[in-house]
Amino acid sequence: MNRDPAQSGGVAPGGLERLYTQHRAQLLRFLRARTGDAAEAEDIVQELWLRLRTQHVGPVANGRAYLFQMANNLVLDRVRERQRRARRDRLWTEAVQLQAPAEGEAAAPGPAPEEALIEQEQQRQLAVLIAALPEGARRAFWMHKIEGCSHAEVARRLGISRSGVEKHIAVAMKHLRRELLG
Amino acid sequence: MNGLEQLGDEELLQQALRWQAASTRDDCDWQAFTDWLETSPRHRQAYDEIARLDDHVARHAAALRIAPLPQRPPRARGRLILAAAVAGVALLGAVAWRTLPAILGQGPRTFVAQAAGSTLTLAGGVKVVLAPGSSLVVAGRHDAQLRLDGDAWFEVPHVPGRELRIAAGDYELRDIGTRFEVVSDGAQLKVAVTEGELAVSLPGRDEPAHVGAGQRLLVAGDPPMAEYGAVAAADVAGWREGRLVFRNEPLSLVAVQLGRHAGLTVTVDPSVAQRRFSGVFTIGDGSQLLAQLARIMDLRAQRDGAAVRLLAAGTGPAGL
Numbered sequence A: 001m002n003r004d005p006a007q008s009g010g011v012a013p014g015g016l017e018r019l020y021t022q023h024r025a026q027l028l029r030f031l032r033a034r035t036g037d038a039a040e041a042e043d044i045v046q047e048l049w050l051r052l053r054t055q056h057v058g059p060v061a062n063g064r065a066y067l068f069q070m071a072n073n074l075v076l077d078r079v080r081e082r083q084r085r086a087r088r089d090r091l092w093t094e095a096v097q098l099q100a101p102a103e104g105e106a107a108a109p110g111p112a113p114e115e116a117l118i119e120q121e122q123q124r125q126l127a128v129l130i131a132a133l134p135e136g137a138r139r140a141f142w143m144h145k146i147e148g149c150s151h152a153e154v155a156r157r158l159g160i161s162r163s164g165v166e167k168h169i170a171v172a173m174k175h176l177r178r179e180l181l182g
Numbered sequence B: 001m002n003g004l005e006q007l008g009d010e011e012l013l014q015q016a017l018r019w020q021a022a023s024t025r026d027d028c029d030w031q032a033f034t035d036w037l038e039t040s041p042r043h044r045q046a047y048d049e050i051a052r053l054d055d056h057v058a059r060h061a062a063a064l065r066i067a068p069l070p071q072r073p074p075r076a077r078g079r080l081i082l083a084a085a086v087a088g089v090a091l092l093g094a095v096a097w098r099t100l101p102a103i104l105g106q107g108p109r110t111f112v113a114q115a116a117g118s119t120l121t122l123a124g125g126v127k128v129v130l131a132p133g134s135s136l137v138v139a140g141r142h143d144a145q146l147r148l149d150g151d152a153w154f155e156v157p158h159v160p161g162r163e164l165r166i167a168a169g170d171y172e173l174r175d176i177g178t179r180f181e182v183v184s185d186g187a188q189l190k191v192a193v194t195e196g197e198l199a200v201s202l203p204g205r206d207e208p209a210h211v212g213a214g215q216r217l218l219v220a221g222d223p224p225m226a227e228y229g230a231v232a233a234a235d236v237a238g239w240r241e242g243r244l245v246f247r248n249e250p251l252s253l254v255a256v257q258l259g260r261h262a263g264l265t266v267t268v269d270p271s272v273a274q275r276r277f278s279g280v281f282t283i284g285d286g287s288q289l290l291a292q293l294a295r296i297m298d299l300r301a302q303r304d305g306a307a308v309r310l311l312a313a314g315t316g317p318a319g320l
Helices: A015-035 A038-054 A063-099 A114-131 A135-146 A151-158 A162-181 B009-022 B030-039 B041-066 B073-087 B089-098 B100-104 B251-262 B289-296
Strands: B109-112 B118-121 B127-130 B135-139 B145-149 B151-155 B164-168 B171-175 B179-185 B188-195 B197-201 B209-212 B215-220 B225-230 B243-250 B265-268 B276-282 B299-304 B307-312
Touching: A015 A038, A015 A063, A015 B030, A015 B041, A038 A063, A063 B030, A063 B041, A114 A135, A114 A162, A114 B041, A114 B225, A135 A151, A135 A162, A135 B041, A151 A162, A162 B009, A162 B041, B009 B030, B009 B041, B030 B041, B109 B118, B127 B135, B145 B179, B164 B179, B171 B179, B179 B251, B188 B197, B188 B209, B188 B251, B209 B215, B215 B243, B215 B251, B243 B251, B251 B265, B251 B276, B251 B289, B251 B307, B276 B289, B289 B299, B289 B307
Parallel strands: B145 B164, B265 B307
Antiparallel strands: B109 B135, B118 B127, B127 B151, B135 B145, B151 B179, B164 B171, B171 B197, B179 B188, B188 B215, B197 B209, B215 B225, B243 B276, B299 B307
16 A cells, blocks of 8 residues: 655665665566566666666665565556556557548537546446445455555454454455456 | 465465565565565466556545445445434434424425526525525424435535535535535436535445535446546536536436426436536526537437437437
8 A cells, every 4th residue: 555655764865776786686586576577677677776866765764675665566557557558559449440430420529538438437347346245345345445444453343353354355356356357 | 387386276365465465564575575476477477466456446446435335226225224224313304304393393494496596595694596497495403404406506604513414316415614516316416616615425335525625526327436526616506697517527417407497307318328528508598408418419309298318319219
């Protein structure tokens, strides 16, 4: 959840670059294991370096954890970017196909904001899938992933153990994985 | 692959989830995480799927937080009533409307708007402008319990200790001092606030959705979903000045609003109900509104007495 570990205390500005040099080999090994692609791992570790050089990062509590989390987030950024590009290509193809047979109708509303529509559709789909989850899984998943409660907080609110919460979340993720990733 | 230590899917998923949770914490053991990922391509794949899912959910979490949960159809009504019974308040309100007013000497009053709209002043200086075709039931002590059917503009001065409650279709609004417009039609709702903030109770939700100045909350669709947007004060309840302004509103909601000004009951075919419309209408005598909408959105209007159904052009029987 915590996407921005740059909160308070710890490593002074510039210290991250030193830490990077120190942990580069480990970061690279992690990225290879994470992506399964040596070339992409190299790219990402380079990108990480560039960001450290060019972006202002506030004081960081745990510099090493920050670097690994940043590397892990960069992997996801790339996945997201690839998905977006694939979607854009598909929409473009569909748009071109749609134009051909249309009759000369006037006053059609302007081009629909496709990205916004896709966002809405994804949101709707997710809401329907969550509503269909088994009751306990749905409640635990909702509190943890949507409302942002910790496992301990969810356990307290539902009156169950933390491992019970983990099991509920696992059931929910399993359902969603089956529906969304096939 | 890796037959010897092949984990069951269940266990693999649990581990992936545990690493997903750990990777967001400062005390994560990245060395051990790397070792785990390297153990088998299945581990990497399981983690990657969980991370992508988690990211997908996280990106929509804020929007989902305020959306009413899609209801499971057979239980929807029952749950709503049950929720009211648990809260105790809404139910008491309903009882009060029927019995207590006689004792208090203040019965519920129903106001129905004239063709050109009506302005009401309630206890405590609450001003309500009702759009044509709309009605308002006023009850409770200090006129604090309202039920709206249709569209209205509210100006609610802040009175310490007073909370105004407005039942609107499937929803309830709570207000302690704001200016806003409500458009209500069963499961559909539009709330646009120009001053202050109000809370909207959504079925199946513990927490109400808050709508602040310059914000608009739309609830529409099947299942109903909520979305926030921005709104300009000049566009809110524009019908008070003879125009209707729509920005990216679903056709189903646009149609009922136009219908009220035209004196017609409008339904929209589900195939086009969620198409979005932006535009400005001059109301005039209201008779041209639906024809204009149909023209702009390429729809066909089927009229049967005071009822109109909007369909995609080229569908439905000809000649009506």
